[in-house]
Amino acid sequence: MKGSLFIFNTLTRKKEKFIPINPPFVGMYVCGPTVYNDVHIGNVRTFISFDVLYRYLLHAGYKVRYVRNITDVGHLVNDADHGEDKIAKKARLENLEPMEVVQQYTNSFHFVLQLFNTLPPSIEPTATGHIIEQIEMIETILKNGYAYTKNGSVYFDVEKYSQMHHYGKLSGRITEELIANTRSLEGQEEKKSPLDFALWKNAEPSHIMKWKSPWGIGFPGWHLECSVMSTKYLGETFDIHGGGMDLKFPHHECEIAQSVAAENTEPAKYWIHGNMLTVNGQKMSKSLGNSFTATQLINGTHPMLEKAYEPMSVRFFMLQSHYSSTLDFSNEALQASEKGFRRLVNAITLLETIQPSESGSINTDELEKKCYDAIQDDLNTPILIAHLFDAAKTINLLYDKKEIATKEQIETLKSVFKNFFFDILGLQTETDNNNSDKTNGIMNIILNIRKKARENKDFSTSDFIRDELKKLHIIIKDSKEGALWEYEK
RNA sequence: GGUCCUGUGGCCGAGUGGCUAGGCAAGGCUCUGCAAAAGCUUCUACAGCAGUUCGAAUCUGCUCGGGACCUCCA
Numbered sequence: 154m155k156g157s158l159f160i161f162n163t164l165t166r167k168k169e170k171f172i173p174i175n176p177p178f179v180g181m182y183v184c185g186p187t188v189y190n191d192v193h194i195g196n197v198r199t200f201i202s203f204d205v206l207y208r209y210l211l212h213a214g215y216k217v218r219y220v221r222n223i224t225d226v227g228h229l230v231n232d233a234d235h236g237e238d239k240i241a242k243k244a245r246l247e248n249l250e251p252m253e254v255v256q257q258y259t260n261s262f263h264f265v266l267q268l269f270n271t272l273p274p275s276i277e278p279t280a281t282g283h284i285i286e287q288i289e290m291i292e293t294i295l296k297n298g299y300a301y302t303k304n305g306s307v308y309f310d311v312e313k314y315s316q317m318h319h320y321g322k323l324s325g326r327i328t329e330e331l332i333a334n335t336r337s338l339e340g341q342e343e344k345k346s347p348l349d350f351a352l353w354k355n356a357e358p359s360h361i362m363k364w365k366s367p368w369g370i371g372f373p374g375w376h377l378e379c380s381v382m383s384t385k386y387l388g389e390t391f392d393i394h395g396g397g398m399d400l401k402f403p404h405h406e407c408e409i410a411q412s413v414a415a416e417n418t419e420p421a422k423y424w425i426h427g428n429m430l431t432v433n434g435q436k437m438s439k440s441l442g443n444s445f446t447a448t449q450l451i452n453g454t455h456p457m458l459e460k461a462y463e464p465m466s467v468r469f470f471m472l473q474s475h476y477s478s479t480l481d482f483s484n485e486a487l488q489a490s491e492k493g494f495r496r497l498v499n500a501i502t503l504l505e506t507i508q509p510s511e512s513g514s515i516n517t518d519e520l521e522k523k524c525y526d527a528i529q530d531d532l533n534t535p536i537l538i539a540h541l542f543d544a545a546k547t548i549n550l551l552y553d554k555k556e557i558a559t560k561e562q563i564e565t566l567k568s569v570f571k572n573f574f575f576d577i578l579g580l581q582t583e584t585d586n587n588n589s590d591k592t593n594g595i596m597n598i599i600l601n602i603r604k605k606a607r608e609n610k611d612f613s614t615s616d617f618i619r620d621e622l623k624k625l626h627i628i629i630k631d632s633k634e635g636a637l638w639e640y641e642k
Numbered sequence: 643g644g645u646c647c648u649g650u651g652g653c654c655g656a657g658u659g660g661c662u663a664g665g666c667a668a669g670g671c672u673c674u675g676c677a678a679a680a681g682c683u684u685c686u687a688c689a690g691c692a693g694u695u696c697g698a699a700u701c702u703g704c705u706c707g708g709g710a711c712c713u714c715c716a
Contacts, residue, residue, distance in 0.1 A: 186716075187715080195715095202716090324711075325645065326645065326711095330645075330712095331645095333643095375714080396716065398647095398710070399711070399715055400715075403711095403713090404714095428647095429716075431710095436715090437716095478648090479709070481654080481655095483653085483654075485653055485666080486654040486655085489654060489655095493664085496665080533657095535663085535664075539664035542664055543664080549680090550682085552681085553681070553682080610675070615676095628679085630678065632680065633674095
């Protein structure tokens with residue numbers, strides 16, 4: 154493998170060459186979901202983005218430890234019910250145990266990510282599994298003088314921290330301006346400054362998820378779990394920290410402050426942020442009501458969806474834009490991607506039938522190099538896919554005998570698709586594998602009858618079969634090699 | 643209000659000082675009993691105005707749109 158990865162680091166606002174701290178090992182932490190609801194496909198986009206990074210690093214031969222947390226302690230909901238645990242609230246509403254809610258949505262999260270063919274992380278730690286470590290980190294921060302206690306809660310002292318360090322360096326904020334612009338929220342009277350954030354929160358008696366601590370019964374603060382679990386599994390300073398753009402501030406900023414306050418080191422060398430999926434130009438979000446879940450997407454059961462979409466078409470759609478740009482969802486755009494994706498899949502199938510020639514009229518080495526250049530340039534998947542479309546055209550021309558290729562060139566084409574299409578982009582071709590053997594058998598019989606009718610020029614019978622199947626949403630496609638069928642999309 | 647991002651052909655989306663992606667759609671063609679499918683092929687855009695430059699969609703300024711964060715959020 155040639156070349157090396159350049160990646161945009163939010164911390165420096167520059168594309169930087171990726172150099173691991175301890176090669177060949179790479180530590181990567183990605184902020185995972187809060188499991189109090191089904192994730193929507195905007196959430197899925199971020200995990201797909203980091204899946205591509207993970208897959209690239211594995212392909213490049215790194216030994217990657219990929220840690221992605223499950224947030225199973227709820228965070229604050231909003232001003233109205235400040236201090237209430239999201240998961241506890243949901244549990245009361247549905248009359249379930251909090252951990253039952255956690256388990257249910259963790260399961261569905263795993264199911265969804267599997268649908269989109271993302272690789273599981275190496276470690277998937279939970280916040281509730283690391284309460285002791287979180288308490289320990291709070292004690293260290295207190296001991297170092299960067300936090301204060303109040304009524305059984307512990308708050309991070311941003312003002313104190315700002316005297317020595319730059320709070321806001323990741324998101325480009327200035328402490329004084331932040332103070333000037335912060336809205337005054339209810340329930341924050343315990344804090345010395347509105348910028349201060351909770352490390353430990355005192356629990357009301359009605360609160361369900363709570364633990365004993367040196368400061369009383371309570372639960373850990375919003376940002377602490379990521380600091381604790383990334384440190385525990387990846388060390389005080391590790392290579393990559395990722396997450397959605399919306400976590401940059403305050404979440405990731407707080408993580409940096411916590412690590413510096415506790416360990417006097419910044420947690421990550423490279424900070425990488427994926428951008429949002431938008432709908433009509435607006436961020437997809439649960440609260441705006443413009444979100445839909447993976448299940449709704451693949452079943453087409455949402456008013457905004459004109460039809461059902463295959464998970465791989467959706468993954469492909471997402472990879473056709475750069476991870477750091479917003480991507481606007483629309484039925485039109487998704488259907489365009491769906492067709493483009495099928496074009497690539499078709500070419501991959503044809504590639505298996507190409508026969509080698511003595512000499513070649515194509516340049517496969519250049520293709521391979523361009524693909525590496527694209528993925529290594531800040532994971533430019535849209536450019537990479539454009540090269541794969543060029544390769545698909547080449548394959549079609551080879552199939553039509555308008556170009557010729559040597560055995561080696563055909564092998565290179567195959568390895569390009571294996572490496573980039575399957576391994577790095579994480580795409581799969583088997584989209585119709587839900588047909589049972591029995592259905593396939595029946596369809597083969599029908600198609601054989603039709604074939605015989607056509608051979609006998611009995612077109613009224615062959616057209617009758619085609620038209621009747623169409624009524625059942627089964628489409629016949631004739632080709633030189635015979636007829637194929639598929640369900641109408 | 644503050645900070646930042648963004649505006650590309652009918653649609654989606656890369657690129658980023660000169661070589662001007664790619665997909666979808668549309669037109670043409672090939673294949674074909676017909677149709678569909680599939681393939682080949684054509685189409686030249688960068689919000690507006692001003693400036694820098696031999697040269698700008700790309701840099702600078704202004705104007706006008708859109709968005710994100712500042713509050714849980716992927």
